[in-house]
Amino acid sequence: MLAVTGVSWSAAARRILDDVTCVVPAGSLVGLLGPNGCGKTTLLRVVARLAAPDAGLVTVGGDDVATLPRVTLARRAALLAQHADTDLDLTVGEVVLLGRTPHRGSRWSDSAADRAAAADALARVDLAGYADRRWHTLSGGERQRVQLARALAQQPLLLLLDEPTNHLDIGHQLHLLHLVRRSGVTTLAALHDLNLAAMFCDAVVVLAAGRVVAAGTPAEVLTPGLLADVYGVRADVAAHPATGRPAITYHPPAP
Numbered sequence: 001m002l003a004v005t006g007v008s009w010s011a012a013a014r015r016i017l018d019d020v021t022c023v024v025p026a027g028s029l030v031g032l033l034g035p036n037g038c039g040k041t042t043l044l045r046v047v048a049r050l051a052a053p054d055a056g057l058v059t060v061g062g063d064d065v066a067t068l069p070r071v072t073l074a075r076r077a078a079l080l081a082q083h084a085d086t087d088l089d090l091t092v093g094e095v096v097l098l099g100r101t102p103h104r105g106s107r108w109s110d111s112a113a114d115r116a117a118a119a120d121a122l123a124r125v126d127l128a129g130y131a132d133r134r135w136h137t138l139s140g141g142e143r144q145r146v147q148l149a150r151a152l153a154q155q156p157l158l159l160l161l162d163e164p165t166n167h168l169d170i171g172h173q174l175h176l177l178h179l180v181r182r183s184g185v186t187t188l189a190a191l192h193d194l195n196l197a198a199m200f201c202d203a204v205v206v207l208a209a210g211r212v213v214a215a216g217t218p219a220e221v222l223t224p225g226l227l228a229d230v231y232g233v234r235a236d237v238a239a240h241p242a243t244g245r246p247a248i249t250y251h252p253p254a255p
């Protein structure tokens with residue numbers, strides 16, 4: 001469904017993404033992992049065509065994103081950016097309806113289908129009843145969930161999520177990833193919490209200094225050796241008693 005092949009991207013004479021290849025099969029949730037600055041956001045931006053790669057190919061649904069009409073790409077892919085915000089004095093309902101823009105064509109007003117999709121998306125992020133609240137009155141976690149609702153209202157084939165659990169309490173972190181997984185929408189999500197990645201992702205791709213250093217199921221990838229090599233941390237990895245997925249316990253840094 002999403003295929004990234006040999007993608008490189010440079011800025012300020014530095015190679016930020018270096019020959020990155022990965023796939024996100026249709027309907028799966030793939031976690032994009034790696035330390036700060038390894039290139040996760042940059043890869044999501046390249047996939048969303050907000051940055052043009054120096055080399056390589058990105059296809060969504062088999063089509064090269066570089067040549068897809070903008071409106072077609074906007075209908076297919078929704079990006080939830082890391083610090084999604086707006087300076088406009090919008091209501092929550094208006095923010096979520098922005099997700100319907102690619103479907104609106106030349107219509108100026110919202111259709112019943114637009115309003116239904118927006119209301120459904122708000123309910124799914126547990127914010128039914130918030131439609132008339134002003135955006136700037138929301139907490140950080142509420143804003144994050146509204147932005148996910150905007151992305152869901154877009155009804156994309158591909159969701160690109162940049163640290164979607166930012167600002168969320170643990171209950172809402174679990175709820176959000178459960179919701180994304182159950183939505184069945186093909187998703188690539190940059191995540192920092194490796195236990196959440198292990199719990200919810202079908203597969204993970206690990207970047208380090210712009211290169212893919214591991215890819216596979218969470219159990220295949222999230223080993224003590226990988227955590228030491230990539231993050232420089234010591235950790236134990238056991239099978240979660242309920243799910244069998246990896247459960248990581250970190251050691252404090254050596255004194």
Ligand SMILES: Nc1ncnc2c1ncn2[C@@H]1O[C@H](COP(=O)(O)OP(=O)(O)OP(=O)(O)O)[C@@H](O)[C@H]1O
Pocket residue numbers: 011012016034035036037038039040041042043
């Ligand atoms: N336009 C740019 N010009 C120069 N450097 C850039 C540019 N965009 C990104 N970088 C650099 O590329 C590297 C990768 O950045 P990116 O935001 O993709 O990392 P990340 O893995 O998402 O990090 P984090 O986990 O901290 O969010 C960083 O060192 C960043 O400073």
